[in-house]
Amino acid sequence: MKLVVQVKLLPSPVQASALEATLRACNRAATHASTIAFGTGIKDRNGLHKEVYADLRTNFGLSAQPAVRAIKKVVDAYTALKAKLRAGSLGSPNSKRYGKAVSTPITFRPEAAQPFDDRCLSWQYDARTVSIWTVSGRMKGLHFACSPDQLKTLMAHRKGESDLVQRGGKWYLIATCDMPDPQTYEPSDWIGVDRGIVNLATTSDGTNYQGRRLGRYRRWQARKRAELQAKQTRSATRRLSYRTQKERRHAAQMNHRISKEIVSVAQRTGRGIAVEELGGIRERVRLRRDQRGTLSSWPFHQLGQYLIYKARRAGVPFLEVDAAYTSQRCPCCGHTERANRSHRDHFRCRRCGLAGPADVVAGVNVRDRARSAWVFITMPVPPPS
Numbered sequence: 581m582k583l584v585v586q587v588k589l590l591p592s593p594v595q596a597s598a599l600e601a602t603l604r605a606c607n608r609a610a611t612h613a614s615t616i617a618f619g620t621g622i623k624d625r626n627g628l629h630k631e632v633y634a635d636l637r638t639n640f641g642l643s644a645q646p647a648v649r650a651i652k653k654v655v656d657a658y659t660a661l662k663a664k665l666r667a668g669s670l671g672s673p674n675s676k677r678y679g680k681a682v683s684t685p686i687t688f689r690p691e692a693a694q695p696f697d698d699r700c701l702s703w704q705y706d707a708r709t710v711s712i713w714t715v716s717g718r719m720k721g722l723h724f725a726c727s728p729d730q731l732k733t734l735m736a737h738r739k740g741e742s743d744l745v746q747r748g749g750k751w752y753l754i755a756t757c758d759m760p761d762p763q764t765y766e767p768s769d770w771i772g773v774d775r776g777i778v779n780l781a782t783t784s785d786g787t788n789y790q791g792r793r794l795g796r797y798r799r800w801q802a803r804k805r806a807e808l809q810a811k812q813t814r815s816a817t818r819r820l821s822y823r824t825q826k827e828r829r830h831a832a833q834m835n836h837r838i839s840k841e842i843v844s845v846a847q848r849t850g851r852g853i854a855v856e857e858l859g860g861i862r863e864r865v866r867l868r869r870d871q872r873g874t875l876s877s878w879p880f881h882q883l884g885q886y887l888i889y890k891a892r893r894a895g896v897p898f899l900e901v902d903a904a905y906t907s908q909r910c911p912c913c914g915h916t917e918r919a920n921r922s923h924r925d926h927f928r929c930r931r932c933g934l935a936g937p938a939d940v941v942a943g944v945n946v947r948d949r950a951r952s953a954w955v956f957i958t959m960p961v962p963p964p965s
Contacts, residue, residue, distance in 0.1 A: 581761050581892050585733055587726040589710075589751035595722060599751055600691075602714040603744060607688040609640040610650045614657065618685030623658045625651065641715050645699045649741075653695060657686045693754070695741040701753075705735050710753065712744070724753060733757050748822075762895035767852035767954070770899070772947030773842060773887070774906065774939050775855065775880045778924065781838050782939035784947040785845075789838045794831060801827050831879045839886035843894055852897030854950030855884055856906060901949040907942045910934055 591599060613632045617623050622631055629651050636647040661681060664670050671678045700713035708731070711720045726734070737757040745752045772784035780791040801823060808816040808823070846853050858880055884900075891898040909916040910929035921927050927938040934941075 581759055581889070583733070583737075583757045583759055583889070583893075585726070585730050585738070585755045585757055587724040587730065587734075587753050587755070589753060590723040590725060591751055595719060596751065598714040598716040598719060599712075599744065600746065601716065603692075603694055603746060604690045605641055605715050606646060606650050606694045607690050607692050609636045609642055609647065610653050610688045610692075611685075612636070612640070613651055613654045614686045614688070617654055617658065623655060625655045628655060643700075643713065645697065646694075646713060649695050649697065649700075653688075654686070657688075661686065691746045693743040693745045695743050697741050701742055703734065703738070705731060733759070748825075759893070761892060764895050764897050765850065767897045768850045770852045770854045770947045770950040770954070771842065771846050772943040772945065772950060773853060773855045774942035774946060775858065775883060776939060779939050780834070780879075781842070781883065782937075782943050783842065783845075784940065784943035786937075786940050787845075788937075788939065794834055797830060798827065832882065835879055835883040835886050839883060839890050842887065843890040843896055846891070846896045847894045852899065852950065852954070853887060853891055854899045854901055854946050854953075855887065856903035856946055857900040858884070858903055897954070899950045899953055901946055901953055906945040906949075907938060909945050911941060911944045911948055 589599075613628060613636065616632050617628050620631065622628050629648070632651065633647055636642050636650060637644070640647075642650065665678065665681065670681050673679075696712060702711045704710065707721075708725070709721050709723050711718060712722060713719075734755060734757065737759045738755050739758040740756045742753050742755040745754055770784075774782045776782065776791070778791055778795075779788055780794065781789045805820060805823060808820050842853060845851075888898055890896075905916050907927075908918055908920050910920060910927075910932060912934045913929060913932040915929055915931040917930055920929050921938050923938070925938055926935070927941040928935040
């Protein structure tokens with residue numbers, strides 16, 4: 581499995597100026613290459629290399645390997661755009677968003693991340709320094725900071741490119757680590773996880789991770805954003821960007837904490853983790869206007885992704901099951917009716933009288949479906965007759 585490790589660079593003012601100039605030069609070169617690719621229709625790596633390589637080296641001050649990385653970044657960007665168009669992520673071909681995407685070349689922000697491979701970036705783990713190419717020459721002895729666990733992971737598993745990133749005036753290197761998948765054990769049972777808006781996650785064990793604090797925080801942030809948007813000044817725009825990033829980090833930290841705890845419980849008890857398949861829920865569900873912002877900012881997908889990679893890293897089995905009627909089905913008698921859940925928080929079966937917290941009941945249904953699905957998955961295939 582692939583993981584990324586982010587380390588913080590500690591450059592001097594002179595080194596920071598050289599890094600900023602390097603990032604801007606690489607992104608200017610990438611934007612130029614993208615314009616050529618869009619105008620000529622040449623978007624494969626070899627063809628674009630022949631078209632723009634000499635120009636990037638002569639007019640943008642890039643050496644050989646950074647020019648190659650800039651070309652690959654452009655090719656990857658157009659490949660990603662093509663995949664988005666094919667998947668319908670940018671709307672239908674008649675939509676305004678789709679038309680804008682296909683009618684203009686891709687541009688790169690001056691501070692956009694730039695990939696570096698082992699030819700233009702080397703790591704000295706014992707000294708906690710890196711040597712990196714810049715437009716001012718090779719910069720050696722650039723210190724970085726990370727935790728002991730991150731350093732151990734870098735030393736053992738770092739492989740491939742590392743991205744140079746600038747955020748909020750600070751510098752980071754994001755390294756890719758290729759780690760072997762641990763052996764997944766045979767689960768003794770399953771933990772069903774029901775994801776929601778009021779309660780971010782509720783397990784079949786009855787553990788509830790409430791989303792009230794996150795909801796209050798986001799409503800407060802929304803009011804502050806509205807106040808800043810009304811000012812319509814450049815400083816207000818900068819503050820809006822800062823608040824957006826802060827809110828995103830806050831939600832990510834909560835999802836990390838929840839997923840880490842669920843995976844830890846599953847690993848300790850020898851069970852697997854099962855969640856509902858919620859792909860496409862935003863397209864399927866019709867909401868009132870005042871509810872749309874809440875659903876759009878619901879971080880359920882991120883929580884699912886965190887559960888997947890943490891479970892894989894710990895060797896915990898993971899399953900996604902059908903989400904249909906998990907909140908309306910009685911896990912005792914199987915009776916499914918909308919009236920079973922007359923209130924958001926309470927469940928009461930109209931047939932057998934089973935009652936309890938609605939989200940816990942949904943988690944139990946997810947667990948029961950995972951049991952059935954796992955039996956089917958692990959069932960031996962009969963030999964052909």
